[in-house]
Amino acid sequence: MEFKQALKERANQVEILLKRYMPKEEGYQKTIIEAMNYSLNAGGKRLRPILAMEACSIVGGNIEDVIPFAVAIEMIHTYSLIHDDLPALDNDDLRRGKKTNHIVFGEDMAILAGDALLNYAFEVMLSNSIDKENPNKYLKAINEIAKTSGIYGMIGGQVVDIQSENKQISKEKLDYIHNNKTAAIIIGCMRAGAIIGNATEEQLENITKYAKNIGLSFQIVDDILDIIGDESKLGKKVGSDIENQKSTYPSLIGLDESKKVAYRLIEEAKNSIKLIDSNAKFLNGLADYIIDREY
Incomplete structure (x- = not known):
């Protein structure tokens, strides 16, 4: 309960920051900004911006320096969800218990909103x-975000995911x-x-292992x-993977084995982050939360 409260507090902070950085809903841009x-x-867990700030903090950086990047990451994540739902x-008709963007604003405006x-x-x-004193590290940070959200990251994965629908694929491809x-x-x-927090190469390597x-x-x-979840908690329908005949861990190796793999990955993540901070209370709590979450 203590961790969930800490997570909620951080998510609430992100909500405030998002509103601070978004432009006003006015002028000719009013409709697109509304969308x-x-x-x-x-809503949502806001894990990605929280993780950006935690990574900066755990290596001794100033969280204020990373806030614009944390906000931007959530914008990128949200754009991907809008387009995924098309x-x-x-x-999909529902996202986080609400009508999806294209249902409310139409496909044309949803595409443009993303x-x-x-x-x-x-x-x-x-x-x-x-105008930063050391712009180079900020450019490196932007490059990390661009690369991992682009064709050699998120979009690349989405493409192969689409191409693999209704097909039996290998675990390697999954x-x-x-x-x-x-x-x-x-x-x-x-x-x-x-990077913004001035991490050493060793710290960066261990953070990468944790994140992966x-x-x-x-x-x-x-x-x-998607198989055993509660729709009322998830805010979206379950069973879509089976309906779309998508290859998943449970479909390839079974439900019980999938749980074992997930637990092993979480333990490896916690071991990596301990090499930076033997306590790492929040990031360890987050790892446990991911494995035990219900939505």
């Missing part, structure tokens, strides 16, 4: 890097999908936070919840 805000403010992709969030994310990061579609942006946000392991575990748990 952006509709999905951006729809009829051409997952064709595009706008992606572009605005980079505008926020760049505008908060130009790992590629999960490591890129889900884990890559988690790795990117933590590496970006650590919790990212893959997070997706495996998602696969599991």
